[in-house]
Amino acid sequence: MTIKQLKDSPLAHFSYAIVSNGEMALVDPSRNPMEYYRYAEEQNAKIVAVFETHPHADFVSSHLQIHEEAGAIIYASEKVGADYPHKTFDDGDTLEMGDIIFSAINTPGHSPDSITIVAKEDDKTALFTGDTLFIGNVGRPDLREKAGNMKAKRVDLAKQMYHTIQNKFTDLPDDALVYPAHGAGSLCGKNMSDASSSTLGNERQGNWAFKEQTEDEFVEEILKDQPFIPHYFGFNVDINKTGPENVQRTKWANKLRLRVEEVKKGVTIVDTRDEESFKKAHLPNSINIMARSEKDKYETWLGAIIQPEEEFYLVIDSVDNLEEMLERTAKIGYEKQVKAVITLGSKLNGKTEQLDLEYFKNNKENYTIVDIRNDSEVADGKIFEGAVAVPLHELRENSTEIPSHKPVIVHCAGGYRSAAGSSILDMKFENTKVYDLSEAIKDFK
Known part of the structure; x- marks a missing residue:
């Protein structure tokens, strides 16, 4: 055997x-x-x-x-x-x-x-x-x-x-x-x-x-x-009880669009690029779910943030990543929800403000701090007193709980999830600046 x-x-x-x-x-x-x-x-x-x-x-x-x-x-x-x-x-x-x-x-x-x-x-x-x-x-x-x-x-x-x-x-x-x-x-x-x-x-x-x-x-x-x-x-x-479709047929049925600078309004955009590239320029109303390597749990967070059968555009940084990203999306049966796989052009309106970390360290009271860790992590202790706790997988549905009269800063435990969380809140709060604490959270632990 x-x-x-x-x-x-x-x-x-x-x-x-x-x-x-x-x-x-x-x-x-x-x-x-x-x-x-x-x-x-x-x-x-x-x-x-x-x-x-x-x-x-x-x-x-x-x-x-x-x-x-x-x-x-x-x-x-x-x-x-x-x-x-x-x-x-x-x-x-x-x-x-x-x-x-x-x-x-x-x-x-x-x-x-x-x-x-x-x-x-x-x-x-x-x-x-x-x-x-x-x-x-x-x-x-x-x-x-x-x-x-x-x-x-x-x-x-x-x-x-x-x-x-x-x-x-x-x-x-x-x-x-x-x-x-x-x-x-x-x-x-x-x-x-x-x-x-x-x-x-x-x-x-x-x-x-x-x-x-x-x-x-x-x-x-x-x-x-x-x-x-x-x-x-x-x-x-x-899906598993019914019997899944042939994955080669379903994943390659997707359309590819190159150098895109505008998409249909009202459709969710999932941007899989690294956070540095995303923050420099992205399509408005994009969610940054990074898929830089196998260490990034893209599949889990795609399925935790995007609803089953919800249509979305899938942004990749290069056509070299096309097969891999279709493969990873198909693992959880979401490949049929992709409206198109797209690479981005140079004229993009979305941009994320850079956090002045030293100012934040000395003036935390001037921000609404949002903790997007899971409930069990928060139960072990908050990193910032007074932070509003909303787990990432609930953030799109429960963002109304978050005060938006001050700039918002988002953190998780290590920096990966806050890229997605801050991009979600940036979509929700049109008139409020949203910052990602990212890996700088390690300075506060």
């Missing part, structure tokens, strides 16, 4: 290719299937199966495209109620592929339809746990109240997770390898380890969820301090 783990860094997503005797199975594949096709060619293997551990909220899967292009059978829990061609895979179901026997364990908790895929070959056992068991933690149970048409209450799912952890892995050996669908940085859980895999024995010893505790204690711990839920999560659950 050969297992290859593939990582999508911006979404902290892990997917898997498992090979045996010229056949390959995939677990929780990313939106673009080409990397799996390339690996299949390297291994001289035929892709015969795609396992979906649950309908994902934070990315769009390529399961249906792989079924259509490679002829692979999709396996998912009956509880999904999937609309795409598939075979159900639940407790007691098995699949033989080469020398591997795959089996399913229903492991509800993160979602009511979650399964763990068990792969056994001789004395080797591997567990593909999806969003149920992470390294050092377990999946959050509060997404299905707001994510997708299938509603489930967070307390009920938290209780199901308790019983899953207590009972569903009991008969599996300590040396079973644990391969989750996400690592540290994902919004599908909290406090995850930086490690990309583990053993069941290590998790039994070090993961808080396996500790002896009552159901009430478990529920209280799992529900507290969970991250925010981006707008797009429910949208992705529904």
Whole structure:
């Protein structure tokens, strides 16, 4: 049994290719299937199966495209109620592929339809746990109240997770390898380890969820301090349940426009350039969601700021970045919302005022300070007393809470989010100067 783990860094997503005797199975594949096709060619293997551990909220899967292009059978829990061609895979179901026997364990908790895929070959056992068991933690149970048409209450799912952890892995050996669908940085859980895999024995010893505790204690711990839920999560659950479209067709259906200096009024503009370029010149009413490298969580903040099905222009700094930005936008199923991908001309009316940092340091009372960190970050302590706290993902909807009679200065924790936050408020406050504290926030911590 050969297992290859593939990582999508911006979404902290892990997917898997498992090979045996010229056949390959995939677990929780990313939106673009080409990397799996390339690996299949390297291994001289035929892709015969795609396992979906649950309908994902934070990315769009390529399961249906792989079924259509490679002829692979999709396996998912009956509880999904999937609309795409598939075979159900639940407790007691098995699949033989080469020398591997795959089996399913229903492991509800993160979602009511979650399964763990068990792969056994001789004395080797591997567990593909999806969003149920992470390294050092377990999946959050509060997404299905707001994510997708299938509603489930967070307390009920938290209780199901308790019983899953207590009972569903009991008969599996300590040396079973644990391969989750996400690592540290994902919004599908909290406090995850930086490690990309583990053993069941290590998790039994070090993961808080396996500790002896009552159901009430478990529920209280799992529900507290969970991250925010981006707008797009429910949208992705529904896409994954229905069956996503072919990503090559949808992303390349977009129009490209060069040297643009004016766009249709009333349509949102997402400018992915670095903040320095954006501040020098941009189209009016643009939101600066930077995508300078994989370290920038462009996908997450695009889906947190822009609503599902909301039309927007996508600004790139060069045609060299066209394919990458369409790819990153398509990961969360937003590529069909792009009105056009555009590069910018030289005559642009938008400009961001430069902050006089020394004056601000000595005259903070002359500004309205807006803290756009998440609620959990603010709960640990404000950086500026008297700051108005509105999380970035709520800023477009809740900006009326912010006084605008003084110049506004926006800050986050490290400088990335404040570029987007300040550009949002600059759109909202026509007669108020808005400044981005950016990385200078480090001077105040």
